[in-house]
Amino acid sequence: MMDHEVDQQRILLAAETLVKEKLERDSSGHDWWHIYRVVQTTKRIAAQEGADGFVCELAALLHDVVDEKLNADPAAAQRELEDWLAASGTPAAQVEHVLEIISTMSFKGGARPPMATLEGQVVQDADRLDAIGAVGVSRVFAYSGWKGRPIHDPSVIAREQMTVEEYRGGNDTAINHFYEKLLKLKELMNTAYARELAEERHRFMELYLQQFYAEWEGER
Ligand code: ADP
Ligand code: NI
Numbered sequence: 001m002m003d004h005e006v007d008q009q010r011i012l013l014a015a016e017t018l019v020k021e022k023l024e025r026d027s028s029g030h031d032w033w034h035i036y037r038v039v040q041t042t043k044r045i046a047a048q049e050g051a052d053g054f055v056c057e058l059a060a061l062l063h064d065v066v067d068e069k070l071n072a073d074p075a076a077a078q079r080e081l082e083d084w085l086a087a088s089g090t091p092a093a094q095v096e097h098v099l100e101i102i103s104t105m106s107f108k109g110g111a112r113p114p115m116a117t118l119e120g121q122v123v124q125d126a127d128r129l130d131a132i133g134a135v136g137v138s139r140v141f142a143y144s145g146w147k148g149r150p151i152h153d154p155s156v157i158a159r160e161q162m163t164v165e166e167y168r169g170g171n172d173t174a175i176n177h178f179y180e181k182l183l184k185l186k187e188l189m190n191t192a193y194a195r196e197l198a199e200e201r202h203r204f205m206e207l208y209l210q211q212f213y214a215e216w217e218g219e220r
Contacts (some may be wrong), residue, residue: 011088016061018065023064034130035063042060042122048191048193049122059101085098101124104116105127124190125189129201132205140178154216
């Protein structure tokens with residue numbers, strides 16, 4: 001191994017320790033194992049797409065530590081992250097790159113900026129892939145339960161026809177989140193390889209919903 005590879009491994013390990021500490025007690029779907037899965041998928045996509053593996057993995061590890069759902073004070077969390085990166089031994093250009101990826105990923109509100117670099121696209125794809133497929137299904141129900149929301153309410157399906165304002169005014173269900181977001185994620189993949197991975201996960205969700213409705217009506 002070359003020296004800088006040893007450094008990179010050390011930095012990635014330190015980031016892992018930091019993130020585990022921070023996310024350990026979360027039950028909103030941002031637990032350590034979400035990070036683990038995003039890292040695994042990130043590595044796979046990065047290798048296929050020829051992206052910088054170190055930047056991808058570091059950004060994947062740290063992508064949720066500034067999330068406002070996890071931090072009472074997101075600005076303080078952002079400063080902590082910047083300080084940590086500056087002291088980590090990561091070269092300045094890569095620190096900038098990782099910070100840019102994380103801030104683009106956690107952008108809130110309309111007019112979401114597109115990912116400027118391949119590495120950012122890879123990590124964003126991996127994060128979105130974790131919201132679909134069998135794992136995605138599990139996460140929707142975990143999140144809904146955490147929010148105290150019902151699994152399903154057939155009258156909510158009709159809300160698909162309503163305006164966004166009317167829709168948001170009603171009470172959310174887990175099943176409704178598939179239509180609001182999860183079934184749209186396949187089309188939002190940045191990279192060709194992630195789109196490929198998304199296909200199977202998407203088909204699985206469609207199959208899941210078919211089975212769900214059939215069971216709901218006692219048809220199967
Ligand atoms: P990210 O990991 O990209 O920050 P979010 O914070 O948007 O994702 O959501 C985390 C998980 O919780 C995802 O799997 C998502 O599907 C689920 N989730 C988010 N909002 C809702 C919702 N309104 N109803 C059900 N599940 C949700
Ligand atoms: Ni995430």
